[in-house]
Amino acid sequence: MSRTERDRRTADRTSASATQERGDGAGGATPPSADAAFTALLEDSAEELYERAPCGYLSTLMDGTVARINGTLLDWLGMTREEVVSRKSFTDLLTVGGRLYYETHVSPLLRLRGEVNGVAMELRQPDGRLPVLVSATVKKGGDGQPLLIRITLFDARDRRAYEAELLRGKLAAEQARVRAEEDRTRLQSALAVLQRSLLPTELPRVPGMEVAAHYHAASRDQLGGDFYDLFPVDGSRWAFFLGDVCGKGPEAAAVTSLVRYTLRAAALHDPTPEAALTTLNTVLHERYTSSDPRYCTAVFGLLRPLPGEGGFEVELASGGHPPALVARRGGEVEALSTPGGLLVGVLPTAGFATARTVLYPGDTVLLHTDGLTEARTGADRALYGDAALRSFTRDQAPTSAPALVDALTDLLHGFGDGLGDDTAVLALGVPAHEADTATAPSPSSRIRRDLRATTGENNQ
Amino acid sequence: MNQLDISTRDTATGPVLEIRGELDYDSAGELRAAVSATEPAAGQVVVLDLGGLTFCDSSGIATFIAARSHALAVGAGIALASVPAHTARVLDVIGLTQVLTVYPDVESATVAHRHDA
Structure with a gap:
């Protein structure tokens, strides 16, 4: 027998008995008309509806004692009518949490407003608990006195x-x-x-000089290819370099690391700038074949203190790198031009041009990567450019290496998202007076501060 | 975002690649692939027409060198034509004008090559 058939037969039996009950009341034994049968099929009786409704019904006295309960709810509770009516309070049927919630929230609300709607609670069952949604209204007598509470519970398992x-x-x-x-x-x-790891954690202290550097990382998710370093090569001389590996990402970073250590190792054998760059050129050209060519631009320089004058001789060579600038004490800015210096790693043998100058007290040499001059500025997103950088440097006079790097760091921050590439700046200067050296921050503290500034940017 | 657009045509003197748009880290691979796809004969010249180039960074410059290697490997030459002022200045700074011949336009690049040949 199908379920539908069984239901219909049950309904038929029910309607027959309902008709008989009604017939008893109406005093007629006439056969049910077609309309009456249809009505009976639709709804048997209010009592039957109450008993077998698809929700639980419950009426309690104002103190919560159960006065009436329907069959559906008794089935849910797994209890008989005799066990519940007059013996149990509504809250006895709830879990501990439900009971507390009813007494502290639902009951006061009922007294205040006369109804509550859709409160989620749980009924105790013989083998567990049943989530229900509870609605309740207070029935009042003719004199407005509350008589009882009518409660409806819906199965909320789904x-x-x-x-x-x-x-x-x-x-x-x-x-x-x-x-x-x-x-x-x-x-x-x-x-x-x-x-x-591609940059020195701090710049060494160079007696008689102030040095400062700043690295701006354009992206937190992409390694840049800019690099710089400063290190002693013997008792009196210091070597420095700054450059830019073509491309970015891990491949460029690997090349950057190779470049940095190649230049440091090369300087141990022969610290002249041309020799260091030539060694780097050979290594890059051999290491990176045409299938994955890697190039870099670099400036390599050598510092030698001039005895007695407080100045330094600077000798530098460039491989395809923008010229270093020298900011003189008096405000003049010169480019240390190295014409013909080729991008490093392109040709098996490459010549590098060398330039020389002397830094006197108050003079500073500035190296930068082209992220700075290639930054887009203003509404028309025009390139910042070399001329603007020279003019900016001129405006800082008289300056020092730390002050110039500070000013450039502010300038870079000012570019905002116009600064699309990584940028490195390195400044080496001879203090104008001995007194300045005493009051200026030490070189090592300078570089730490700059690296912190870079990290700070990264965290934004 | 301004994309890179490359069209290649074969001429009597060799392949001419017309390059328009932005040549940077993200798009350099396209030019590298387009150059690799050309098959210049020995004695021909590969011309990169940069007249429509609006931006070129170091990754872009690197592809010019890759193009040079590709051409030299088969005994062909390489020439850049209509190089925008900014890129020309960069090529000059990095010394590449020593190894890449630059012409004002495609016509003069191919004519010069015919005279050379």
């Missing part, structure tokens, strides 16, 4: 399952978001560590 599913989904999404965020943070800190 709804609870749906809500739990939503919560689980939300939790999973949140966990995925947190994991992605953690992965990104881990990647960024790994990149930051790698990036720092």
Whole structure:
């Protein structure tokens, strides 16, 4: 027998008995008309509806004692009518949490407003608990005195399952978001560590000089290819370099690392700028074949203190790099031009031109990568350019290496998103007076500050 | 975002690649691939027409050198034509004008090559 058939037969029996009950009341034994049978099929009786409704019905006295309860609810509770009516309070049917909630929230609200709607609670069952949605109204007598409370309970298992599913989904999404965020943070800190490995953690103290550097990382997710360094080559001389590897990302960073250590090693054998760049050129050209060519531009310089004058002789060579600028004490700005210096790594043998100058007290030599001059500025996104950089440097006079780097750091910050590429600046200057050296921050503290500034940017 | 647009045509003197748009880290691979796809004969010249180039960074410059290697490998030459002022200045700074011949336009690049040949 199909379920539908069984239901219909049950309904038929019920309607027959209902008709008989009604027939008893109406005093007629006439056969049910077609209309009456139809009506009977639609709804048997108010009593039957109350008993077998698809929700639980319950009436209590004002103190909560159960006065009446329907069959559906008794089935849910797994109890008989005799066990409940007059013996139990509504709150006895609830879980501990539900009972507390009813007494502290629902009951006061009922007394105040006369009704509550859709409160989520749980019924105790012999083998568990049943989530229900509870609505209640207070029935009042003719004199307005509250007589009893009528309560309807809906089975909320499906709804609870749906809500739990939503919560689980939300939790999973949140966990995925947190994991992605953690992965990104881990990647960024790994990149930051790698990036720092490409730069000196601090610049050494060069007696008689002030030095400062700044590195601006354009992206937290992309390694840049700019580099610089400063180191002693013997008892009296110091070598420095600054450059830019073509491209970005891990491949460029690998080349940057190779370049940095090649130049340092080359300087141990022969610290003259042309020799160091020639060694680098050979290494880059041999290491990176035409299938994956890698080039860099670089300035390599050598500092030699001039005895007795407080000045330094600077000798530098450039491989395809923008000229170093010299900011003189009096405000003049000169470019240390090295014509013909070719991008490093392109040709098996390349010649590099050398330039020389002397830094006197108050003079500063400035090296930069082209991220600075290629920055887009203003409404028309025009290139900042070499002329603007020279003019800016001129305006800083009289200046020092730390002051010039500070000014350039502010300038770079001012470019905002117009600064699309990584940028490195390195300044080496002879203090104007001995007194300045005493009051100026030490070179080592300078570089730490600049690196912190870079890290600060990264965290924004 | 301004994309890179490359069209290649074969001429009597060799392939001419017309390059328009922005040549940077993200788009340099396209030019590298387009250059690799050309098959210049020995004695021909590969011309990169940069008249429509609006931006070129170091990755872009690197592709010019890759193009040079590609051409030299088969005994062909390489020439840049209609180089925008900014890129010309960069090529000058990095010394590449020593190894890449620059012409005012495609016509003069191919004519010069015919005279050379």
